[in-house]
Amino acid sequence: MKNVLEIPRILLITNIVLLVILGYIVAGFIFGKDSGQSAIVEPISTTDGEKIALSKNPVQTENPDIILERDIFGSSGRSSAKQNPEQVTRENSISVLKAQLRLLATVAGDEDVACAVIENVKTKIQDLYRTGDIIAGTRIERIDRNKIVLINEGQREVLNLYVTDGISDRIEKSTETVVAQKPDAAEAVNVISPTEREINKKAFLARVGGMEAIIKAVEVAPYLEDGQEKGVRITGLEGLSMARFVGFENGDVIQNINGSTVTNRRKAFQILRKARSQSSIDIQLLRGQQEKKLSFGIK
Template sequence: MQDFVKRYFWVLGAVVVMVCSLFAAKATGHILEAKFLGDPAHGPKIVAAPQPTTTTAKPRHDKDGTQMEKRNMFCSDCTPPVATTPTNTDPSSITNTSLPLVLVATNVAPTDKDSYATVINTESQRQGAFGVGDQLPGASGKVKEIHYKYVDFENSGRIERLVLVGVTPPPTPVASAEPTPTPTGEGDDLQASIDNGIKKIDDSTYEIDKKLVDQVLANPMAVAKGARVVPAVKNGKPDGFKLYAIRPSSVYAKLGLTNGDTIQSINGFELTTADKALEVYTKLREATSLEMEVTRRGKPVTLKYTIR
């Protein structure tokens, strides 16, 4: 079971078609990070690389007078510094990938053959666990290195980097960056779609425009920052996902969710284990009506959604 969770507990994606496509990636990332990355006792020891230091040469006596020429005759303790070779420590020397890939989690082992990364292609919805030498979905080359917070792989004849979801990637070097055109007002268009695409019928019933659902499914990370989603634990066992810091203009608020809500299940499927999450995603991605069970201030609340 543990091996199954490691390999297949990826982004919950569009569990609620709309809702879970927004927060599942972040929530699943938190679970996997806490399970596999948060406990230093289960990971290989990391030793910080020593920083290069400037050293001074020890006094040496010679017979040709060279040392006397180089030394300061007015300072007997002064010796000429030894020149050091500068090292390139630029962390952004590798280009961040522009492919529609999301790195959900990594499992770094002492050997490359036992290390793997869980990756999903948000366009084709292909996902899985990939090791060194495997080809990521949508990439033309193979995985070169797997680290705790990023994966380096070959694509289009060069090495590109995919950073763990939730981790801010370093700035891409100007020399190797490829300009990606961004439509003017893209964020404003998405916010307008959210405002116009969700209709509140009453406090527990909502209608969602199918076009908005398709737009969110195509780019779920665009709205993932509207709230903080963390795994809920009760009596030492997984108990859904809890929401904090919901922005008033976010899709979470538009769908009737409030700070402190704990999402327990969707259409009767509990969001507790890896196989349950995968089952929910598979069965509900094309659903047209949804019922979400939420615990709010200790009381159960049912939110109903119709997709038109």
């Protein structure tokens, strides 16, 4: 009697097992079909060349690039694994450019006024540049306050004002000391005669706030005679109290420096840069209709 009662239980367990097996078979068939893999039927009686593909367009899924190219999941995911080669090249280009050039000062404004002092790190040569000039294989597209925009291989790049590491901290910590030690005008410039001055270069730059302050304050424009450049006119001296003390007046036209004719702003900068190492500078200028000469001894 006990054996008779066990029979239904055995049949029930057997049915459950069969249902589970059947479920796996059905699930395998359904999900195998949806996965996009090709099902190949290879009868025993056929050769390798007689394989029958159930799918009309079989896909070789062993190559994962196919999934990436089709972007099935909305993102290839390759960007997170590998950095874009163009991005790497661009970052290298910017770092190389900054290693070659240093932006020392800028004067913002329209194309006729804007200029920038840029130093070639390798040659240590400083020069004055304007919008459209070429430097280190790049073109200056725009000059802004404390930065310039360059076109390098068709891409825009920004070169910011060069600041020595830690200089800001040193300036902040010593502001009161600098103000207290700011030299008098007489200490910076010794007036020998109406046309002669002796300048203490270090004291003079400390008095006016550095060469950058001069470049930013002074406006320089070409002076034309009969359509030809005959010098550069300087304005904006109102903000530099030392300018008149040195002997310059607003609107003066600088025509000659140490025997070299000044035809434009760049020429004037180049001549002054060369004259920095000399002990004297002679400047011929035009004030109104009168020619004047100023001589400066540098110490």
